[in-house]
Amino acid sequence: MSGLFITVDGPGGTGKSTLLPLLGTALETAGHHVHLTREPSDGPLGRAARERTSDFHGLSLACLVAADRFHHLAEEIQPALARGRLVLCDRYVPSSYVLQVLDGVPLEYVRRLNAPARRPDLAVLLTAAPHLLDARLRERGTHSRFEHDGSSGPEVRLYDELASVLAEDGFPTFKLDSGEFSPQAAVQAITCHASALLSRNQAE
Numbered sequence: 001m002s003g004l005f006i007t008v009d010g011p012g013g014t015g016k017s018t019l020l021p022l023l024g025t026a027l028e029t030a031g032h033h034v035h036l037t038r039e040p041s042d043g044p045l046g047r048a049a050r051e052r053t054s055d056f057h058g059l060s061l062a063c064l065v066a067a068d069r070f071h072h073l074a075e076e077i078q079p080a081l082a083r084g085r086l087v088l089c090d091r092y093v094p095s096s097y098v099l100q101v102l103d104g105v106p107l108e109y110v111r112r113l114n115a116p117a118r119r120p121d122l123a124v125l126l127t128a129a130p131h132l133l134d135a136r137l138r139e140r141g142t143h144s145r146f147e148h149d150g151s152s153g154p155e156v157r158l159y160d161e162l163a164s165v166l167a168e169d170g171f172p173t174f175k176l177d178s179g180e181f182s183p184q185a186a187v188q189a190i191t192c193h194a195s196a197l198l199s200r201n202q203a204e
């Protein structure tokens, strides 16, 4: 028995933390046993990465986030998938392809570091216009130094440029503009896509 692994990435303020619980509930209603999680994880390495992003930079943050990812996969994600759970993860490898590159680490290094990480069955990529994200982050408050300069433009651009790299690296992606959907409509669109994917997987 193997579950389904769905990840959600996108620039700060695109609505990942807003959507994940709603998506989890919608998928539970559709009959899946959902396991919600996030990266950095809530384990010791993940807490260090999340709480001390100001202290760790460049290669050290890239390696800390990757170490947390491999531990998270081994201890939480793979066991849940083996129990047939649908694992929904807030941020995964695509976030490293963007944030670590913004932090000065070459993309090729980040790709090689993350090459052994299990590929998701579906990588949802949220986007939105930079001016909208900047306004959302001003209103909500920033979570990390990556959001402090008040300009989401470079992060949005890097995600946009990732499409071919993610395809080459084996990430089946589904892109959604959260500026054009309410959280409820976004959840509906992602649920529809995930259900179609699941039916295809079961038919194979």
Ligand SMILES: Nc1ncnc2c1ncn2[C@@H]1O[C@H](COP(=O)(O)OP(=O)(O)OP(=O)(O)O)[C@@H](O)[C@H]1O
Residues within 6 Å of the ligand: 010, 011, 012, 013, 014, 015, 016, 017, 018, 019, 136, 137, 140, 143, 147, 178, 179, 181, 182, 183, 186
């Ligand atoms: N689809 C949407 N439409 C309108 N507003 C939204 C939408 N999704 C999220 N928001 C609002 O945008 C703000 C940022 O959302 P949220 O914190 O979920 O983003 P995030 O992607 O998790 O950010 P971060 O990466 O910084 O943690 C929140 O105030 C939320 O209410």
Ligand SMILES: Cc1cn([C@H]2C[C@H](O)[C@@H](COP(=O)(O)O)O2)c(=O)[nH]c1=O
Residues within 6 Å of the ligand: 012, 039, 040, 049, 050, 053, 061, 065, 091, 092, 093, 094, 095, 096, 097, 099, 100, 143, 144, 145, 146
């Ligand atoms: C998965 C991942 C995370 N990070 C860093 C970036 C932020 O400082 C936090 C995540 O906080 P948020 O509330 O989800 O925005 O972790 C990173 O640098 N690289 C990654 O791959």
